[in-house]
Amino acid sequence: MSARRPLSKLGFLHIVPFTRDDPARGLQEALRLFEYGEELGLDGGWIRTRHVQYGVPSAAVFLAAAAQRTRRLELGTAVIPTVYESPLRLAEDLGLADLLSDGRLQPGLSVGPAKHSDQVAENILGPGWREEDISYGRLERILGFIRGVQVDETEREIGLGGAVEMSSDRVEPHSEGLASRIWYGGGSLRSAEWAGRTGLKLLVSNICSADGFTEFELAQRAQIDRFREHHPAGERAVVSKGHVILPTDNATAQQREKFEAYVEARTPRTRYAEGARTLIARDIIGSTEEIVERIRQDLGFQGADEILIELPFQFDDADVRHIVREFAENIGPALGWSPASQSQAVK
Template sequence: MTPHPRKIGFLTFGHWQAARGSHTPTAQDALLQTIELAAEAERIGLDGAFLRVHHFGKNLSAPFPLLSAMAARTRRIELGTAVIDMCYENPLAMAEEAAIADLISGGRLQLGLSRGSPEPAYHGYEAFGYHAQDGKTIADLAREKTEQFRAAIQGAGVVPADAGNRPSAGLLTVQPQAPGLANRIWWGAGTRDTATWVGEQGMHLMSSTLLTEDTGVPFGELQAEQIALFRQAWKKAGHAGEPRVSVSRSVLPITSDFDRALFGQDSNRDQVGILDGSRSRFGRSYSGEPDRIAEELRQDPAVQAADTLLLTVPNQLGVEYNSRMLQTIARHIAPALDWRPAAEALTRV
């Protein structure tokens, strides 16, 4: 059993493309529809709206202006990222932007960070002005930046004040500060070793539909092992409270001929391949009749071990389609996972 009440939210990449059938032909369409879908998710009674951040592609990139706009249109649901590639970030600028978005939201920000995943650009972070020092990896770079970011949002002094063309004794902090934000930082881990490191660091754990390792066991079992190692490391490190864990799943209920034409041929099984030189395991999709999906998710050990389930949405199908899909999940699938909608939504959905 998870130590936290079950939460369910959606995760969007915010793809846009002027292709046949796309409801997001432009970046503006993708951005505005993401805001609308967050409002719809809150109306339905879901618990969160999360953004996947990529660069140099037709998808969501700089998250904080969008998160602030989502915050202004909602009042209850969690808003977050899953995840931000820290190799591209200036830690102090990010600390300012994150604090502003969190204050606008009233303390609802849940920030998922990571070393990133494959991008369309070759060493794209170098175009942003960042380079791994000799002898260090991009994973080292991402972790160093994360350490600076976490220190800044906890109020660590950064730079001395100017005392008449000379430095003062005290150090200035990044402003504004957002109380509690430091306790809502997550890390996207792709391996069991990284999950152990996350627990040691006292961050919450995000695990997606990709693990950059493979032991031959089904994806859900490998991910559940990752979650157990994370919790053990958290406890051993002596961190206060109970950590949170999220997993992502592609859940596509089929309730119409249109759904069947889109998703009826999904393989619904794990895939194994080589990614960045490592044998990796990709999690299956869950498509089919809602009652069958509900039972299959009940049998997924990682879904059962996590307190938060993020549903990846096919955003190019538009707000109306995705809202209807999320409502189907909320009504017919999520209750089997011991989830209940927010009380205020029960009379509206």
């Protein structure tokens, strides 16, 4: 187990919530939050992906819009569940969004079964959904398309109703460098090892597989170490850790009450039950001093290069702006992080 790593980047992770009757309002609020995060000097703005819910289903579309409202901010996804995606179309969309953002996309991907009930999954994915490839092989196909693997022998002319168009020998548009910015959302020793062997970056969160451990921190740190053990870059392989962290300094009395109630309601799920297959970390709440001390003592944070502040789903715009501002102005600097310059370009 290596020593605590310096914090290189700081960003936020947002679900981009909206209402059934006025989805545009939530989307526009989120785009303004991305602008605000860049103004504060944060390194990245990330979104979750949701299907048949009140959250963004198409990360590439939203982040392409965010790219037009920002100049420097990295734009990430944590994560896109590939079971819902066509490998071809996802590779095309990510390539296009990356070019529109001038190479700022940070796509996080995952594999696994659909999260909906069997009936809902059949309704949205079709009757053959159970036969869909949900293995690492599906993600490897996507990676191949993004890397520019050959899908035809050569470029060729295609005649269409008297007109002539050119067909490429690879999936287009191709964005050079995008493949080096792919993350895998892992939470087990097996997934961490696969991500390492595949040469990806690793995203970890506040939920992980027990893998024989009874303490969350030990399980997560073992996964981070396993990832680097099998990565071609070794100790230079990059890990980002997401966590719900609620700063109470400079919060209103109403916000502090809301934050405390939120953490209290979620704490029972973090208690270990004998034989549990999944471990969940407690949310972090407190003053700048308390939060910094907690992060410094956490084995997962010690092994991570970057921190993603997970913004709670139920909080309003004023709440999430308070959280990202406290991190940018107080908590991040106390951890040794420095805000990015507005003139600094991200490549």
